[in-house]
Amino acid sequence: MSGTYDAGLAAAQEALVRAMTAGGPMPEGFDAEAVRAAAHGILLKRAGEVARAWPALAASYGTSWTKAFVAWAAERPTQGSFRDGWDFARAHHDDLDAEAAREAALAEARWNYDGASPPRPRAAAVRRVPGGAAVQVRGRVRVIGRNPSRRSRRRGR
DSSP: OOOOOOHHHHHHHHHHHHHHHSOOOOOTTSOHHHHHHHHHHHHHHHHHHHHHHSHHHHHHHGGGHHHHHHHHHTTSOOOOHHHHHHHHHHHTGGGOOHHHHHHHHHHHHHEEOOSSSOOEEOSEEEEEETTEEEEEETTEEEEEEOOHHHHHHHHHO
16 A cells, blocks of 8 residues: 555545435435435434433333434434434423433533533533432432422322
């Protein structure tokens, strides 16, 4: 290998990655159907990774989780499963059930995240959660109040 840099190849590879991961235009010279299939596979994998990082969020959508996440993420490059889940939760805040809202509020209490920069730990914070408040001091989070999902389970007995 001569070590020379092929700018044309690098540009084509960059365009291909953009098409597969961020909804970018289809680059010339690639099989469009194969690229779409690979892009869909990547989105499915992202949905699974976000579901593992944000289990209550994914559970709140039930069987429609993958479809909802893929539709939202199709034109957004990944920021990692934690940030992708957080961004999705923020974008769908009004649609979250109590457990997913609680999961998102606990993340807000623990981390300072502006939607652009990587999350940073907070020194202290208080955030509303369904049925109470989350209080975080030096990395320890305590929830004050009742967990509404536990209360509803008790009623159902």
